[in-house]
Amino acid sequence: MVVSSIKPIKKSVGAYQNYIFGQPHNGKKERNLIVLGVGNCENMSSNNMSEVLKLEREAFPSKTRKNDAYTLVIAFSDELDPNNSNDWKKAGNITKEIVEAAYPNRSAMIAVQKDGKSGLLHTHVLLNNVDAEGKALRKNGWKHLKNVTDMVAKKNGLNPLTEKKDSESKYDWRKDLAHKIKMTSGDSSSLAEIGITMKIRNSKKYPPAVTSFSFTDREGKKRNIRGRKLASQLNIPADTFDIKELQKLKTRQSLILDRDDVKLDLQDLNQQIELEQTHTLPEISL
Missing domain, CATH: 3.30.930.30 (BirA Bifunctional Protein; domain 2)
Incomplete structure (x- = not known):
């Protein structure tokens, strides 16, 4: 709400x-x-x-x-x-x-x-x-x-706001997107499940390819961004966004999941994302 x-x-x-x-x-x-x-x-x-x-x-x-x-x-x-x-x-x-x-x-x-x-x-x-x-x-x-x-x-039994909407704590759609990419390990099918489109095209300027993302953010605005602009938030080397780095994220997460015998249910992914964001944000939200 x-x-x-x-x-x-x-x-x-x-x-x-x-x-x-x-x-x-x-x-x-x-x-x-x-x-x-x-x-x-x-x-x-x-x-x-x-x-x-x-x-x-x-x-x-x-x-x-x-x-x-x-x-x-x-x-x-x-x-x-x-x-x-x-x-x-x-x-x-x-x-x-x-x-x-x-x-x-x-x-x-x-x-x-x-x-x-x-x-x-x-x-x-x-x-x-x-x-x-x-x-x-x-x-x-x-x-x-x-x-x-x-x-x-x-x-009335509904969840109250959990994120501030003021100058001290504004919604950052880039952080929101980066968080969801981490949660899905950059898997295109998993991203599509939660409304995020990932595109990859060949590039001479940034070989071998450029990765971009588009989605509608929490405020209803359509956003598009090159993957390399999210590099720092995803702990990927600056100014690059090689799909191999995303696969490394996926491999690392798979190892953790296998070790703990945990299964990621994509149908509950949105709920998991919201829960994790709630734990890391101040207590009020949009």
């Missing part, structure tokens, strides 16, 4: 409403699986919700209020099944609980969706920047939202 973002909306609330609650994108047939309301928007249709949010802002005009609203994204891991309607409801109810706990006395619209690239459940939230007394939001940072999300996740 992860908080993807919290962003302020200054004046274009209508555009965000149309994006979140409008027509589907990415060629999907269905945009919103469930739409929920919080505060004065509870038990209303999405059209009525947007009107309520607008009336609330108009009831408390302010020249000093910088933002009209905030948009949040709460993403869920495969702990929730995107094809199970009961889990759609659970995702919506958990998001509603997060919003009510983190931002009391505020109205909001929640949309449960699964039309992203991963196909996993996520929720969009449109949160008004006025409460019942017309006061603007004060606790509008990611850390506050993260703390509440952790609490609600544990309460």
Whole structure:
């Protein structure tokens, strides 16, 4: 479970409403699986919700209020099944609980969706920047939202965040990729099992061949990198990435596995990677 973002909306609330609650994108047939309301928007249709949010802002005009609203994204891991309607409801109810706990006395619209690239459940939230007394939001940072999300996740039997999302501990996709290469010993089939493509082509500049990797990182961004740029993180000689070095990694790991009589189950590889990363990172995660 992860908080993807919290962003302020200054004046274009209508555009965000149309994006979140409008027509589907990415060629999907269905945009919103469930739409929920919080505060004065509870038990209303999405059209009525947007009107309520607008009336609330108009009831408390302010020249000093910088933002009209905030948009949040709460993403869920495969702990929730995107094809199970009961889990759609659970995702919506958990998001509603997060919003009510983190931002009391505020109205909001929640949309449960699964039309992203991963196909996993996520929720969009449109949160008004006025409460019942017309006061603007004060606790509008990611850390506050993260703390509440952790609490609600544990309460509902989900894993809380385990990696910091701040300037002191940013997600490093290169380290993530290098770690997965180590876990698979650079085996192309094993890498493919976890969504990583390895390509090898002949090269005169870096004979005999150049190895490159491509994958979609934890933040949903497509990444491509030459293997030699990961050399130092893989303990391979600098500025080289010979496939033979990967085979040496595989041989060394095989010897260790044989010695300890341990079998590597590729179906559980993603889980093993996550567990190992959790043990080596500070206690909070995206």
